[in-house]
Amino acid sequence: MTGDFLAIGELGRKTDTKVETIRYYERIGLLAAPRRTPGNYRAYGPEHLNRLSFIRRSRDLGFSLDQVRALLGLADQRDRSCDAVDAIAKEHRAEVDRKIADLRALRRELDSMIDQCRCGTVADCRIIEALSPTAPAAS
Known part of the structure; x- marks a missing residue:
């Protein structure tokens, strides 16, 4: 595409x-519809590039679509x-902190398993036993 359009x-x-x-x-309104070329192709300008870069960076940092919209x-x-x-x-950081706490608890449970x-046979495997639906919940 020529000019300042992509x-x-x-x-x-x-x-x-x-x-x-x-x-x-x-479609969801985060990015404005671009103008169309005479051949009906989308023609994105620098404002689209900047806005989409902002959206991508926000999403890469884990912000929800609603948070990105805000x-x-x-x-x-x-x-x-x-x-x-x-x-x-700050709200997003609190969500990240909760996820980190959940992952640390998951790590402790996996470490325990x-x-x-005992590295014996699968029949005696404590990991398989812990994953079994009849196994008591770990605390």
Whole structure:
């Protein structure tokens, strides 16, 4: 594509985003629909590249689509206080902390199962026993 405009494939390559994901973001309103060429191809401008890069970075950091939508809305209000942005980031950090705690508990349970393994036969395997639906829940 010529000029300052990108075809959807080029936009996808520049942002490491699949074409179908770009179309999805358009459908749900995160990314504005681009203008069309005379041949009816999508013609994305620098604003699309910047916005999609913002969306991708936010998603890479684990923000939900609703949080990304809120962040985008706030990013468009440059003179506003960033208190709302901070609140969204703090809420997300709390979610990450909960997930980390859950993963640490999972790690302890797996360590316990592995430590109990006697490395005998599968018939006597403590890991298989712990995974069995009749096994008592570990505490």
